[in-house]
Amino acid sequence: MTAPEAYYLPLGEGRFESTTATQSPWDFAAQHGGPPSALCVREIERHHDDPTMRVARFTADFLAPIPQGVCRVTTRTVRPGRRVALVEAELTFGERAAVVMRAWLIHREDDRAEPADWAPPARGLPGPQEQRYFPGMDPAWGYGRSIEWRWASGAFDIEGPAAVWARPHTAIVAGEAPTHTQLVAAVADSTNGISAPLHLDGWLFIPPSITVTCLRPAEGEWIYLDAATHVAADGIGVAHATISDARGFVAYATQPVLIDRR
Template identity: 45%
Template sequence: MSAMTEAFYLPAGDDVYEPTRATESPWDRRAQHGGPPTALLAHAIDATAGPGLRLARISVDFLGPIPRRPVRVEVSQIRPGRQVSLSEACLVADGRAVVAARAWHIATGPEPPAEGEPFAPPPPPDEAVPFGFPGLTGWGYGEAVEWRFTGGGHGAGGTARVWTRVRLPLIAGEKPTGLARALIVADSANGLSLALPMEEWLSIPPTMTTTLLRMPEGEWVHMDCRTRLSPDGLGLAQATLSDPDGYLGEVAQPLLVRRR
């Protein structure tokens, strides 16, 4: 980054976190991109999960712009259990909830005797093309992630295939986790695979769901993204997540599509 920060968030005590410039949204520099808050809520929920449970799905609702000011995380359990459990968390800023998340944890167990449909891995990261975002210089979130395209991208009519590598820890003083690496970038599916020019059209996801078969093993997460539009002003962005070892999961974002 042009002015590298320590992490996406700095702990400020009592479940309060201060967002750094690495959370900066491309739509409004005073707001946060949806990826870091999603990862922060998942991190908080995951810390409350019982032994042997792994996060399998998280749905995040963006209730409005997420200000780049100190935020508080609140976690509660909805459906406790030893085999499956459901929890929720809210990100509170200026006294109001700005992001709400619900996550299912599922108990791990013996390896099944089948793997399912074969998955063709993408080309390795060192064969991909480094990429910047035209017109978005000095953009905190964009600089906090390394982007290497394997196909598509802006101007490719709603498709993009890209390796991502998160450059910073989610929280200062803590090591990056596979869960954070996946969720920091998951909310970028629509922005990577825009079907219409960003300068002329808005493509806003009010919610996002990520389902994970497993966690990334290393630094790199690949996103195979596509966006489709309906005749009445809606859209759907989706992404298949993988890493060098194979398939990880899926992302889905319904979209509000409007001319600026």
């Protein structure tokens, strides 16, 4: 059983149809947050088509459950600039907004600064592993199958911090190669899911937002997430991940999380 070759089919004029590869683990009629985030990054990059500017931070706010079906993405420049610019993308179904993303783009110039990187290195890529998902989950889960997961520690079916190499083998939009920032967006929303500290049979983890701050675009096929979720007694949590590739540090991801009993 394989996932479709793309998360979205282009319909023209900013409209896209989702495929089963976008499926949420909890409701196959809804979408996981990763693919819509990646689609919004794509539209922001296309809106601000300047090779000297790149996405340095994006925040996706999930305003409602994201259904399967046909959506439209519109973009606008909120703050123009030659050195920094703010661009917004809105993903809608009919008249209802489901995702709003804002991204800061910063002017880049080769050899402008001395590199300094203090993030810990990623663990080595493990060999091929059996692809297992959350306990009791239908293995047909589309988003899960759209990515190859190789765990350095933890797993979907183990509570607590986790470190995983993820290789998306699904395009964001059919017929085109995704940028590496789009691929980071596609996997970053898994931060809270891979590191939930409480058993998912009894607890809900709902992240209404994700922020990814990027040092540089990822390189190569594999993206590494070293993730943990912290939970306060009042049911508010924070999930975070250090994102790396084989070369080193790429980005940080953070999510606020609502935690409640099922």
